[in-house]
Amino acid sequence: MTILSCTSINRCRMRFLGAALYGLSGADNRSDYARFCDLLYRPGFYAGMDAEQIRAVPLNRKWYALLDHGVQLKTGCLQRLLHGCPELGKVLNNELWTVLGWDSQDPMVAVRFIETHQPRCRALEGSTYRGRVNARMKWALGVPDWTRLAVPLALLADVGHPLQRRWLNEHFCNYLALASLAPPQQDCFAELWSLINEWLCARQSIRTKRLQFHWSPNRASYELRRYRFEQGRDVMIERGWLPQREHPSKADLAMLWCIYLGGRPLVRKLLKSLSRGVTHCPRLLRQLMRELDPRLDITGAN
Structure with a gap:
């Protein structure tokens, strides 16, 4: 069974979707963001309207609820948003949400995940030279970005790859902190940090048998x-x-x-x-x- 509820994971996922929409809208305020979302959702309704008529349409409060509270959107609504902005698929389908939902009692789930990524991720290649592994990890993660958190989290739950886990032991907390500064997702990270904290703490007893990971469950430290x-x-x-x-x-x-x-x-x-x-x-x-x-x-x- 997973230690995290599907509801809390999906709420965080929806908040990141709302933040992505805000960024894509280029809006200077929440009203313009909500109007952008509604135009994506109901393009036929707005067809033929001029700018003044569009601005006269009452704003749908669900777009604020998506941004602030991660309210779950219906499947049809998500499909319309994806049709208008296909890049939103990178948020909705990011592997991070799957990793956070892993069965905490299945020690092999991380192994299977890493095996599927091994052929296309140089950082996972075997090596006895620590410096080479460190360089590969640095290049694989690149500029701190929340969309790249799935593989490092999987490595922290893996039974192998000790050199990669050693690098993460030293740098993951700072990678996460820097990634959390990136707009427009800044306001979503408090919720994501709480999920990751629960996920890591649930695996603490497993990790200490292999390589100690210096994660502090203290929010103030983060x-x-x-x-x-x-x-x-x-x-x-x-x-x-x-x-x-x-x-x-x-x-x-x-x-x-x-x-x-x-x-x-x-x-x-x-x-x-x-x-x-x-x-x-x-x-x-x-x-x-x-x-x-x-x-x-x-x-x-x-």
Whole structure:
């Protein structure tokens, strides 16, 4: 049986769907977001209306309930939303929701999941060289992103892959904290963290038999990690390495993640650049960000 209720998992899934819709809408306020959702849901109803007529239509409160409370939408409604925005399928069908619903009494469920991913994930390839595994894990997870949480969670429940689990033992908590800063899902992470916390704590006795995972079930510890990364971003903005903006971009998260993974050796090199009067993002850091994700737009990192 699963330790988590299907209702709580699906509520979190729906909240992430609402956040994705808000991001796709490009709305500046909740009313515009709700109107965008309704246009997707009832395109025929709005056909032929001008902008003024569209704005006169009363807003459906269910779109606010989706965003704030993760209310379950009917199948027909979800199909219409997916028809208008196929990219929403990446949210609804993300493997994270399946992993969170695993039977806590089945020790082989993680093994079977990892086996299906092994052929297409280099991070899962066997190696006796720890440095190579660490590099592969870094590249596989890329810029912190909630959509990539399924495989690391599965590894934490797996009976094998000790080097990969050792890397996660050191870095997973910070990966999750950084991923939680990304818009538009920021407000959903309190609920997701609670689910992951329950999931990990339920497997604590199994993990201690293999490799201790330093997960703190204290919510304040998680919030402190987020706060420290937010402070780090503020410092990068003050130095002119990142542009001023309200919410972190993918480039912001990549820079913070690279600095965190580089540790003291990288920080010392970056401080040398500062001592030479460099007022923009050092080339070394930009290179590390590109290695993390070659498609990353780092034009904002001056």
